[in-house]
Structures are given as C-alpha cells and as structure tokens.
Amino acid sequence: MAQAxxxxxxxxxxxxxxxxxxxxxxxxxxYIAIGQFVSVYISTAGFMIGGEKITQRLREKYLAAILxxxxxxxxxxxxxxxxxxxxxxxxxxxxxxxxxxxxxxYSCSNFGAALIISFVxxxxxxxxxxxxxxxxxGSMSFxxxxxxxxxxKSLAAYAEGSTAAEEAISxxxxxxxxxxxxxxxxRYQRFLTQAEKYGLRSRIALAAMxxxxxxxxxxxxxxxxxxxxxxxxVGDVELGALITILLATLTGAFTFGxxxxxxxxxxxxxxxxxxxxxxxxxxxxxxxxSTTGRRLEAVSGTIELKSIRYVYPSRPDVLTLDDVNLRFPxxxxxxxxxxxxxxxxxxxxxxxxxxxxxxxxxxxxxxxCAMNRANIDTIVLDGHDIASLNLQWYRQQIAIVTQQxxxxxxxxxxxxxxxxxxxxxENSPPDVIESLVFDAAKTANCFDFIANLPKGFHTSVGERGxxxxxxxxxxxAIARAIIxxxxxxxxxxxTSALDAQAERLVQAAxxxxxxxxxxxxxxxxxxxxx
Numbered sequence: 399m400a401q402a403x404x405x406x407x408x409x410x411x412x413x414x415x416x417x418x419x420x421x422x423x424x425x426x427x428x429y430i431a432i433g434q435f436v437s438v439y440i441s442t443a444g445f446m447i448g449g450e451k452i453t454q455r456l457r458e459k460y461l462a463a464i465l466x467x468x469x470x471x472x473x474x475x476x477x478x479x480x481x482x483x484x485x486x487x488x489x490x491x492x493x494x495x496x497x498x499x500x501x502x503x504y505s506c507s508n509f510g511a512a513l514i515i516s517f518v519x520x521x522x523x524x525x526x527x528x529x530x531x532x533x534x535x536g537s538m539s540f541x542x543x544x545x546x547x548x549x550x551k552s553l554a555a556y557a558e559g560s561t562a563a564e565e566a567i568s569x570x571x572x573x574x575x576x577x578x579x580x581x582x583x584x585r586y587q588r589f590l591t592q593a594e595k596y597g598l599r600s601r602i603a604l605a606a607m608x609x610x611x612x613x614x615x616x617x618x619x620x621x622x623x624x625x626x627x628x629x630x631x632v633g634d635v636e637l638g639a640l641i642t643i644l645l646a647t648l649t650g651a652f653t654f655g656x657x658x659x660x661x662x663x664x665x666x667x668x669x670x671x672x673x674x675x676x677x678x679x680x681x682x683x684x685x686x687x688s689t690t691g692r693r694l695e696a697v698s699g700t701i702e703l704k705s706i707r708y709v710y711p712s713r714p715d716v717l718t719l720d721d722v723n724l725r726f727p728x729x730x731x732x733x734x735x736x737x738x739x740x741x742x743x744x745x746x747x748x749x750x751x752x753x754x755x756x757x758x759x760x761x762x763x764x765x766x767c768a769m770n771r772a773n774i775d776t777i778v779l780d781g782h783d784i785a786s787l788n789l790q791w792y793r794q795q796i797a798i799v800t801q802q803x804x805x806x807x808x809x810x811x812x813x814x815x816x817x818x819x820x821x822x823x824e825n826s827p828p829d830v831i832e833s834l835v836f837d838a839a840k841t842a843n844c845f846d847f848i849a850n851l852p853k854g855f856h857t858s859v860g861e862r863g864x865x866x867x868x869x870x871x872x873x874x875a876i877a878r879a880i881i882x883x884x885x886x887x888x889x890x891x892x893t894s895a896l897d898a899q900a901e902r903l904v905q906a907a908x909x910x911x912x913x914x915x916x917x918x919x920x921x922x923x924x925x926x927x928x
Contacts, residue, residue, distance in 0.1 A: 399419070401637055401638030402416055403416070404638070445495070450496075453491055457488055460677060461484065463678045468683055468753070483673065487673065488674075491670050494660075494668075495667070499664075501660060504653065511646075512646040512653075515642065515643075520629070520635045520640075523625070523629060524647075530648070530651045533617070534651035537607060537610040538611065541604070548600035549597075551596040553593075555590075558589050562582065562589060566582045618647060622644045684752075687790070691787050692788060694779075698729070700725070701726040701777065702725045703725075704776045705721050706745075707719055707720055708755055719744060724745075731918075732918050733919045735922070736922075746920060748777060749888065750793065751789060797879035798890065799875050801890060805859045805862060806859075807858070807859070809857060810855050811832075813878060814839060814877045815835055816878060818834065835877075838880055841877070842874070842907045843906055847873075859871075885915055887912060887917045888918050
C-alpha cells in the first residue's frame with residue numbers, strides 16, 4: 399500500500415488505480431481480521447479448555463493418590479503442603495499450559511514469519527535490523543528476571559502475612575484473652591511492608607523495561623529510515639519493502655521478547671508437576687481402595703498380636719514396640735494402661751492397620767536390621783493374618799473413638815450417619831437410616847442432649863465440632879462408631895480430657911456400646927477399670 403501511494407504521488411499511477419489498490423488492500427485487512435478472530439478464538443479457547451481439563455484431572459488424581467496413602471506418609475508430610483499442591487501448584491501448571499504456552503507458540507510463529515518476510519524483501523536490511531531483535535529481547539529478558547524475582551518475594555511475604563492473619567483469626571479467643579491484638583497487627587504490618595517493598599521494586603523494573611522497549615522502537619525507526627534511505631536512493635529496495643521490513647521487524651521483536659518471561663512459568667510449572675506426579679505415582683503399602691485380599695464370612699472379633707516390633711518412619715532408630723504379644727478375646731473388654739509414650743496408641747494404630755509392623759524397608763534404614771527376623775511380626779483376626787485380608791473390609795469391622803474426635807462441619811445427624819459409609823445400610827431408605835441414627839444416639843447416651851439442641855439432630859456442630867462441648871463430641875463420636883455395629887471397638891483415651899460428670903456420662907455410653915463386641919480400651923488410669 400505504501401508503494402501504491404508513492405507511485406500515485408510521483409505521478410506514475412492514476413487515481414483510479416490507487417483507489418482500486420486501496421479497496422483491494424482494505425479487503426485484505428478485512429480477511430486478515432476475520433482469520434485472526436477465528437484462529438485466536440480457537441487457539442485461546444482450545445488452550446484454556448485443554449489446560450482446565452488437564453489440571454482438573456491432575457487435581458482428581460492427586461487427591462485420590464493422597465487419600466489412598468498410608469498414615470506413615472502423612473507423618474512426614476509438612477503442614478499445609480497438600481492444600482498448597484492442590485491450589486498454588488495446580489494454578490502454576492494451569493498457567494503454564496494455557497496462557498504461557500499459547501503465547502510462546504504465538505510468539506515463535508510470529509517471530510519466524512517476520513524473519514522470513516524481512517529476508518524475502520531485503521536480506522541486507524533484514525540483517526541490519528536483527529539488532530532490533532537483540533535489543534528488544536535482551537531488554538525484556540533482563541528486566542523481566544528482576545520482575546519475576548521481586549514478584550516471588552512479594553508473594554512469599556503476602557503468604558506469610560496471610561498465615562499470620564489466619565492464625566490470629568482462628569485463635570481469636572486466645573488472642574483476646576492475652577490482649578495481643580496490637581502485636582499481631584504489627585506483625586502482619588511488617589509482612590505487608592516487606593511485600594510492598596518488593597512490589598515497588600518489581601514495578602520499577604517494569605517501568606524500566608517499558609521505557610527501554612519503547613526507546614528501541616524509535617531507535618529502530620531511525621535506523622530503518624537512515625540506512626533504508628541509502629538503499630532506496632540506489633534502488634536496492636522499494637519503499638513498500640522498506641515499510642514491510644520495518645513493521646515485520648518491530649512486530650517480531652516485540653513478540654519474541656515475550657518468550658523469555660514465559661520460561662520462568664514453564665520452569666515453575668515443570669517443578670510443580672514433578673512434585674505432584676511423584677505423589678500420584680507413589681504406590682501406598684496400605685491402599686484402602688485395593689480390591690485384593692480375603693473377606694471372611696463370619697467374624698467373632700478375636701485379635702492377637704504376635705512378636706510385634708515397630709519403629710516410626712520419621713524415627714527409624716527408635717524402637718517403639720519390641721516383641722509385644724497380646725490377645726484380645728472376642729466379646730470382652732481389654733484395657734491397655736500405661737504412661738504417655740509407652741506405645742498404647744501405636745498398638746491401636748497397628749490394629750487399625752494405620753501402620754504395618756516392622757518390615758524390611760524400615761529395617762534396612764535402622765539399627766534393627768541386625769536383629770533376628772525369623773519370627774515374623776503378625777497381627778491376626780480370628781486366626782487370619784490381617785495382612786492377607788482386604789484392607790477396606792477389615793477396617794469396616796473396627797470402629798475407633800479417639801481422645802480428640804473430629805466432627806465434620808455439618809449436622810449432628812450427618813456426622814452420625816457417616817458411620818454407615820461402606821456398610822450395607824449406606825444407601826438404605828431415609829426412614830431406615832433415621833432409625834439407625836436414633837438407635838445409635840440412644841446407645842451412646844446422647845439422644846436427649848441432641849434433642850434439646852436448637853434444631854435437634856439437624857443442628858450444625860460447627861468446624862471440627864466447635865459448637866459442642868467435649869463430652870458431647872465424644873458421645874456423638876461414639877454413636878458414629880457403633881452405628882455400623884463393628885465387631886471390634888477401639889477406645890483411645892476416650893475420656894481423658896473430660897470433667898468428672900462428662901466422664902461418667904461418656905463412660906456409661908462406652909459400657910453400653912462395648913456389650914457384645916471386642917473392646918480395646920486405652921487409658922492412663924487404671925482406676926477407670928476397677
């Protein structure tokens with residue numbers, strides 16, 4: 399089009415010819431606009447939908463992998479790591495798969511097309527203007543590295559500040575009781591000040607990058623017209639070709655400069671993907687979703703521990719249990735009494751199959767590898783090694799009530815009903831489930847206090863049961879444990895944190911719940927069983 403205007407102004411073409419050329423080129427722009435609209439829409443939508451589906455599948459796979467891991471896996475897992483992986487890391491992966499990947503492909507194709515067009519029009523001029531690519535890309539890469547560094551530090555400061563604020567709000571009763579509101583506010587302010595400092599540096603780097611980039615554009619104009627005029631005078635290049643090379647060079651240099659910042663997103667996305675896939679591909683030694691293993695037709699509930707040794711994976715050199723032999727008769731209550739740290743809760747975890755007795759993998763990493771392993775550590779149920787039984791089925795035969803029971807942030811009815819998950823009554827009619835819930839509540843001696851709640855069984859218990867007292871939570875947990883009619887009932891310090899009156903109520907509920915099933919009670923005090 400520039401060449402057509404030149405020919406018209408120097409008188410080598412007529413006005414009608416110019417008008418026809420302008421009309422033709424205008425139609426070209428319309429066609430390009432339509433093609434650009436369609437291709438950009440397909441590209442953007444395709445990458446967005448693809449990235450969303452990939453990250454959604456990764457989230458599902460990761461959460462499923464987490465839920466099937468053994469308890470020992472969580473003993474060495476950092477607090478909040480799972481939520482960080484499933485939110486922040488997934489967002490990094492999605493960002494690298496959607497926006498960054500599509501922009502990188504666009505920039506590479508744009509740069510390649512611009513380079514080809516420039517060399518086709520005039521290879522001499524194209525070689526000279528390669529300096530524009532170097533200047534534009536170099537400035538963006540240089541300043542973007544500072545932007546990424548300071549942005550990460552700013553986000554880290556905000557994350558620490560959010561953690562401090564969350565801790566203060568979640569413990570607002572203690573904060574108010576100790577009167578430390580101002581100190582916590584000052585602590586939060588320090589994190590905000592630090593984030594502001596790094597944010598300001600990132601913005602300064604952005605301003606410098608934009609200034610250099612705009613300067614490079616006009617330097618490229620000057621270089622093109624200065625050197626291009628020489629080639630134009632001697633006839634080595636046409637005006638239209640010169641303008642084409644200029645615009646192609648500026649467009650290609652600008653888009654190619656956008657590639658460098660994307661590599662940071664790719665590297666963080668790859669690192670995040672590696673951590674997530676390591677968990678997804680991990681095979682749990684105790685997988686509750688496995689369908690392997692036997693299911694006994696009848697269970698009486700006799701449990702025996704034969705020569706049990708155990709060390710925790712986080713402390714492989716500390717022997718927690720050493721050659722323990724116990725027998726829990728079916729239908730009877732057996733008490734395990736001892737001081738803190740003697741291994742009472744570890745026994746409960748082994749019976750529940752949260753952990754496995756000492757095995758070769760742990761032995762190889764500890765001093766116990768020199769011990770005689772001829773007598774294999776075994777826990778049996780009715781004469782059957784529990785390692786040969788289906789894990790999900792086995793755990794359905796056992797119910798556990800701990801010292802600090804966890805209730806879910808839903809109604810009392812739903813919390814008790816959760817005990818039916820995996821049983822034959824899980825999908826029973828509503829009236830049958832309601833009858834089972836009421837019977838379990840009566841057995842656990844909690845029906846009366848639940849009925850007196852503002853909405854009865856449909857009263858929300860709050861987060862982790864915060865709206866109920868300690869004794870009330872314990873009795874609801876007992877009702878949830880016995881509603882499935884388990885063959886074995888594990889009571890791990892179920893009354894140690896209660897006052898005398900609440901302890902009597904809970905103990906009465908436990909005595910009723912223990913009838914007709916194997917009950918293993920863990921406590922610090924022997925007086926409870928006299």
